[in-house]
Amino acid sequence: MKGLSAVSVFLGTHQNRFDAKGRVSIPAGFRSVLRAQATEGESLLILRPSHTQPCIEAWPATAFARLAQPLDQLSMFSDEHDDLAAALYADAYPLDPDREGRIILPDFLREHAGLSDSVTFMGLGRIFQIWEPAAAQQRVAEARQRSRRVTLPAQKGGEG
Amino acid sequence: MKGLSAVSVFLGTHQNRFDAKGRVSIPAGFRSVLRAQATEGESLLILRPSHTQPCIEAWPATAFARLAQPLDQLSMFSDEHDDLAAALYADAYPLDPDREGRIILPDFLREHAGLSDSVTFMGLGRIFQIWEPAAAQQRVAEARQRSRRVTLPAQKGGEG
DNA sequence: TGACGTCCCATAAAATCCCATGATAACCCA
């Protein structure tokens, strides 16, 4: 593969616009990561509102499956199981892009993220997030600030 | 002997120019280091703005993966994880050179480094940096000054 | 029937491919 495509994690931020029909292109790079992570018979990606931030989380099928794994360790029918299942699944929204790689966001997600006419796709490694552009900028600045304090546990082997 | 090509770290300083299409050649020596450090399925290099200097950091795939390793030790969904992921990934920009070894820098990186028509590639061992030539010179001078006062810690064995 | 999503085609801009060139540096052989 060429160009941005040869990556297996979501990196960088990209800004695209809604068209008149409410469609947005998923950045090409992200599309190819999604394809690489796709699971036969599952939708290409799963959206859900972030529970801590005004943005939409986008999960590739495989990553979402992993996310849900802790469920298996809870006894079925327990309250914990139900709670977790509800938290994970109830507001998840599986989705496949059209042939041009565009998606249409359901209203509840657009509202949750406060989207208007443009969206920022923010790569976060395993997943990516969809933000209102202004909020995205703010978020990154904040994250930079905070992670400056969260000094990394020193790497063994002198990092090299 | 093969000259610089046989080295696995980024050494030296090279200055190249943007062409009319906004492309710059990565110095040949750096290219071969990048190839040596490449990871199957990942882009050849990852750029990000330096958070401490007006320059662009260029990471080979493997080194970047190491940089991001601490993430794996944080539980998904923790605030630390989110902050760190955003800080590391959101402004990263993966890319692959064209067949001639040239790259096109996105605007936000060109602006961050204040690039105009030429760029200086500065080898820093594990990574290299991309500078506006004047700023690079200044930077090197400062670094020389400062490192005069610094004593290197004794080396333990072990190359990366 | 009508709203909405999908299929298909269209397009401008941008990125990439592919070929070309002058300059320099590496090489070879006498």
Added chain:
DNA sequence: TGGGTTATCATGGGATTTTATGGGACGTCA
């Protein structure tokens, strides 16, 4: 050691492909 021959490199540019975006037509499911 000299001097010509090659290979490599930085750079240039036309042709092609990809990408983001726009929009008409069709299906489907209430």
